[in-house]
Amino acid sequence: MKPFFKGLFVCLCVLTTASAYSQDYKLVWSDEFNGKGAPDPKKWDYEVGYIRNKELQYYTKETTNARRYKGNLEITVRKEPMNGYAYTSGSVISKGKADWTYGKIEGRFKLPSGQGLWACFWTLGANIDQIGWPSCGEIDIFEHINTEPMIHGTGHWASDSSKHVMNGKSSPEIDVTQWHTYSVIWTPTAITWYIDDVQFHEMPIAKGINSTQEFHAPHYVLINLPIGGSWPGPPNETTPLPATMYCDYIRVYKAMIE
DSSP: OOHHHHHHHHHHHHHHHHHHTOSOEEEEEEEOOOSSBSOOTTTOEEOOBOOSTTBOEEEOOOTTTEEEETTEEEEEEEEEEETTEEEEEOEEEOTTTOOBSSEEEEEEEEOOOOTTBEEEEEEEETTHHHHOTTTTOEEEEEEEETTOSSOEEEEEEEOTTSOEEEEEEEOOOOOTTSOEEEEEEEOSSEEEEEETTEEEEEEEOGGGGGGGGGGGSOEEEEEEOOBBSTTTOOOOTTOOSSEEEEEEEEEEEEESOO
């Protein structure tokens, strides 16, 4: 790449980041995962059992699958039988504890890499028990599958005829096994995805355009590490197990002016 165009690219990235982060935000909720043992019960609940997507794990509340350790949340998938499933893992959720409409939702993660692994940091509409999925809306802040050198940011919702609709994009290549900050800025007009404060995707939602009214209501956060399922496929002999996803923190900010 010629120096002029390389410089132009850097400037454009800086301008994109600056414009997105020019808004002033106030921290309204966070977990730094200090302490030891199970996640803070004032902030997190669990999914338990088989939940979705033809995945192969049984989610548990055990600290072998979800724990605080050395300032991180560790979500670990293990090859061990549990209630008819060959694997166990963890899924922690803020459902019933905390949810938000709009703001900046951010987490710092180091992800595992291996065939069949499916690391996720995402949100669901808090009204899911009343109206179901996808009508409740879903924001995938990131999903990472297998050994891909990228993550995926996606919005899911229901059309006016109740059909599943999605809008997503893959990130530029990164090494997911190193620490990165993943975030969305969610406003009344758009949801915008970032890695290390650099934008890679945006989805318009102004005035519920294209049936996106689901994104103008409260959502809660989920952090989980499935194995297998409809997207990554099953693990194989190369899959490094046990595999752990590390989370340094989750922080939620509200715009000072919306």
